[in-house]
Amino acid sequence: MTDPIYLDHNATTPVAPEVFAALAPWLQSHFGNPSSSHVYGRRAAQAVAQARAQVAGLIGAQPSEIVLTGCATEANNLALLGLARAADSRMRHLVISSIEHPAVAAPAQALRDQGWEVTVVGVDEFGRVSAAEVEQALRPDTALVSVMHANNEVGTLQPIAEIAALTRPRGILLHTDAAQSVGKLAVNVDALGVDLLTIAGHKFGAPKGIGALYVRAGTPILHLLHGADQERGLRPGTENVALIVALGAACALAAAELPSLSERLRTLRDRLHQRLVAGAPALQLNGHREHRLPNTLHVSFPGVTGRALLADAADTVAASLGSACHSEQDAVSGVLAAMGIDAARASGAVRLSVGRTTSTDDVERAAAALVASWARLNGH
Incomplete structure (x- = not known):
């Protein structure tokens, strides 16, 4: 494997x-x-x-x-x-x-x-x-x-x-x-x-x-x-x-x-977002569209929990629900709660962050795997 x-x-x-x-x-x-x-x-x-x-x-x-x-x-x-x-x-x-x-x-x-x-x-x-x-x-x-x-x-x-x-x-x-x-x-x-x-x-x-x-x-x-x-x-x-x-x-x-790395990360992040939206049109972006890190994509998948989604896609994608420094729990993230995001949207949230070792092929395969898991969990 x-x-x-x-x-x-x-x-x-x-x-x-x-x-x-x-x-x-x-x-x-x-x-x-x-x-x-x-x-x-x-x-x-x-x-x-x-x-x-x-x-x-x-x-x-x-x-x-x-x-x-x-x-x-x-x-x-x-x-x-x-x-x-x-x-x-x-x-x-x-x-x-x-x-x-x-x-x-x-x-x-x-x-x-x-x-x-x-x-x-x-x-x-x-x-x-x-x-x-x-x-x-x-x-x-x-x-x-x-x-x-x-x-x-x-x-x-x-x-x-x-x-x-x-x-x-x-x-x-x-x-x-x-x-x-x-x-x-x-x-x-x-x-x-x-x-x-x-x-x-x-x-x-x-x-x-x-x-x-x-x-x-x-x-x-x-x-x-x-x-x-x-x-x-x-x-x-x-x-x-x-x-x-x-x-x-x-x-x-x-x-x-820098700044070439920032631009490359931004391109990978946006490509990942585009692929996910194409496969799950009701996907919601969390955070500011413009004023945000070039590598970070925080989104909510409709109809599933983020935890179930990442568990289903775990053989292909390693990502997180939010901060790695917080304890494992299903409660709404303090950050999302502070933003006024409701429990249903917060429960479907995942944080996807690319880095200098991430390739375009990684993004394409990860997006396909996440969309497939979302569809499977929704019975499609």
Whole structure:
């Protein structure tokens, strides 16, 4: 048996061959501790510095503004909780959106438990936050606004630059979880106007277990862990050199491929959508038609559940109902509920996400398999 066609690149991506080639020597030959003063340590420290520069280069930042972390979840926690630790005691108000990943929603709840006030701003039927509603939520004691750059389920892009134009004049810090967008489309921290930005390596060709947090120079933030002074003391602990090198290589690869990769992903995504609509005319698109990730297609099949559809097509297609970071359940996704999508439409939803390894033939065969499963389950 051959493996099914992989259409779950928003959950994780295969490690790019170029990335694996870059990291492999650092698992064996180059084993030094970057804090050591001898040649082995200096070699490792230089590799970390190069990777940091590659990460910074991808998003238009300075290397000194990059904090390397174990994952995007850690980066999000450091952004919210680290900033809260550094905030003036009179500034204890946080604004987030109703569609944030648990890696933002959970630390926000932790701050609420500590006495912070948290305002949750809703989204429209396309899963898009209104900058005007964010402005209405801002208060004199607002310390931070955190709105994701691209939704991990429906792919909708958020108006981060518009929000930044509201927060910056007020001296309010802005964080965006860009785990899904970095590596898939051009992301520049100055164009977005953000003070903090989260990166997840495994979403664009690096292994799982490595991420980064961009922290604009001058942003007040304190460490969550106690230890030595690695990562300016914000992330103490001996660096995972191999995975840091891998993240740097993935960023360099993305920088070289964008924007042609974005256009290729968009073409594959739209072709997949066209084929599905041709076979299941009542198919409904979830998310914004224009303002969304180039690789993400979130649709609802009529008359079936998404779970039954993917189970029936599992020999040919590997995809998901939504976020891989949520528990298995048949309840309506929190994102879809926030968008006002009813239970019947939500139950038929599937998330199909293409990647740099996806081919046109993959799209054609996957679409045919999904349509066939839909027809079979509907008794056609």
